[in-house]
Amino acid sequence: MLTLICRHFVRRASAYYALIAITLLVMVPTLSLVPPGEHLARISAKDFITVHTRNTPTTYYEGRHGPTGFEYELMHRFADYLGVSLNLDASHHPESVLPAVRENGDIGAAALPLLPGTPGIHYTRPIIQMQPLVVYRRGLNGIQAAGDLVGLELATLSEAGTGEALRDLQRQYPELSWKESHELEVAELLSRVEDGTLDAAVIFEHQFRLNRLFFPNVERGFTLGDPLSMAWALPSGRGLGLLEAANRFLRDLHESGTLDRLVSRYFGHDDYLEYVGTRTFLEHLDERLHRYTDLFKQSAKETGFDWQLLAAVGYQESHWDPEAVSPTGVRGLMMLTNPTASEMGISNRRDAAQSIDGGARYLRSIKDRLPDSITGDDRLYMAMASYNVGLGHLYDARKIAEMRGGDPDSWADVRVALPLLQQREWHSQTRHGYARGGEPVIYVRNIRRYYEMIQYVERSRQQFFQLEQTPVNEDPLLLFDLVPPLN
Structure with missing residues (x-):
């Protein structure tokens, strides 16, 4: 309708009104000189939509149980909405996404800031707000305000949108300088802050x-400037059907509350790997573990694991809560996905007995699939790491360990290599790409701590039980070692 009105003005109005109409054509992105459904028709004809994205935790990556990421889920839902398959090109950095969209289409979905007036690009309606944030190395004092950034070794990613906030700040502090990288990603920036x-x-x-959990020496500083809007980018000049469909899809997600739930799932939980303090753990151990001890012991007999180790895994996964649901949708005491539960023959993931049985057998199957060259505790720790991050990423980390001159069969060397999967320099050389490689390292460390604490408490209980069984006529002082008096 708006296109027809503007064409009418061009034909019938004076030159002055024609100029106004042409101005409207430039300003309003919903105007086009090609058939409105051309782009959408091409996608329907080829039966897939190509999305240009980045291999990062906020966009797309191969997770513990397959592809995941906030924008991956949105794009997967959008492809289903259109009734086509999803084809991902995740090889991009922010700087390369828009050129790829202009040249090849169909959509760029890579934590892109909405920047009106970008040549050759139409943006969808905003998806979420993105707030620029200053982070700094722990130990630097006095980083409290924007002026404190002057004179620091400061960096950001090029074309990611954060540079705009720095350029605005530079008008107030002309001496401010920073570096922009078109090769690094967020985890690599944080790593460079961490190492100085x-x-x-x-x-x-x-x-x-x-x-943040993977970089304990990086502090949260302060927000910088106004929030930017994340949006998808589409090529202009190919009709407006796809843009209109995307906007309808995003509007429906927003109005139904689905978008808020996805934001909460991916960005509202950052404490999954936090180590629970001794007091909280002991409270849970006293209140919860006894309900499932027999189940852990039965699964231990069937799989050859120590029941206390299985209990430690269960605590790390769910805090022994059979109703638990993770941010990414896995659920139950041992946090099984639907595919894993199906593979293990589990029909009800919220049934504690089934969950413990399935989780124990799944861990056993992972351990059995590891190369025979990995032995002892190294084999156990790598199996637990794979339970968290997936076997594919563990093999990638073993490859990196070997490339660095380490032993791919040693957990000590693989533990160092796993976090490198967060860095483009390394994950670009692997089969499965980016992974939150710091996560399985923390995961295994936590389980080992919980395992030691369960063992300690169980030993203490057994000793106390033995004391209670001591005959009353036996001298209780004989139960203690005699300490001679000081001379």
Whole structure:
């Protein structure tokens, strides 16, 4: 309708009104000189939609149980909405996404900031807000305000949107300088802050929330400037059908509350790997573990694991809560996905007995699939790491360990290599790409701590039980070692 009105003005109005109409054509992105459904028709004809994205935790990556990521889920849902398959090109950095969209289509979905007026690009309606955030190396004092950034080794990603906030700040502080990288990703920036190569970096707040546990020496600083809007990018000049369909899809997600739930699932939980303190753990052990001890012992007999180790895995996964649901949708005491539950013959993931049985057998199957060259505790720790991150990423980490001159059969060397899967320099050389490689390292460390604590408590209980069984006529002082008096 708007297109027809503008054409009418061009034909019938004076030159002055024609100029106004042409201006409207430039300003309003819903106008086009090609058939409105051309782009959408091409996608329907080829039966798939190509999405240009990035291999990062906030966009797309191969997770513990297959492809995942906030924008991956959105794009997968959108492909289903259109009734076509999803074809991903995840080889991009922010700087390369828009050129690929202009040249090849169909959509760019890579934590892109909505920047009106970008040549050759139409943006969808906003998806979420992205707040630029300053992070800095722990130990640097006085990083409290924007002026404190002057003189620091500061960096951000090029074309990610965070540079705009720094350029705005530079008008107030002309001496401010920073570096922009078109090769690094967020995890690599944080790694450089962690190791002292950089003093500070500017990323988005939700990116820091997902990565903070892996970089304990990086502090959250302060927000910088106004939030930007994340949007999808589409090529202009190919009709407006796809843009209109995307906007309808995003509007429906928003109005139904689905978008808010997805944001909460991916960005609202950043404490999954936090180590629970001794007091909380002992409270849970006293209140919950006894309900499932027999189940852990039965599964231990069938799989050859120590029941206390299985209990430690269960605590890390769910805090022994059979109703638990993770941010990514896995559920139950041992946090099984639907595919894993199906593979293990589990019909009800919320049934504690089935969950423990399925989780124990799944861990056993992973351990059995590891190469025979991995032995002892190394084999156990790598099996637990694979339970968290997947066998494919573990094999990638073993490859990196070997490339670095380490032993791919040693957990000590693989443990160092796993976090490198977060860095483009390394994950680009692997089969399965990006992974939150710091996560399985923390995961295994936590389980080992819980395992030691369960063992300690169980030993203490057994000793106490033995004391209670001591005959009353036996001298209780004989139960203690005699300490001679000081001379």
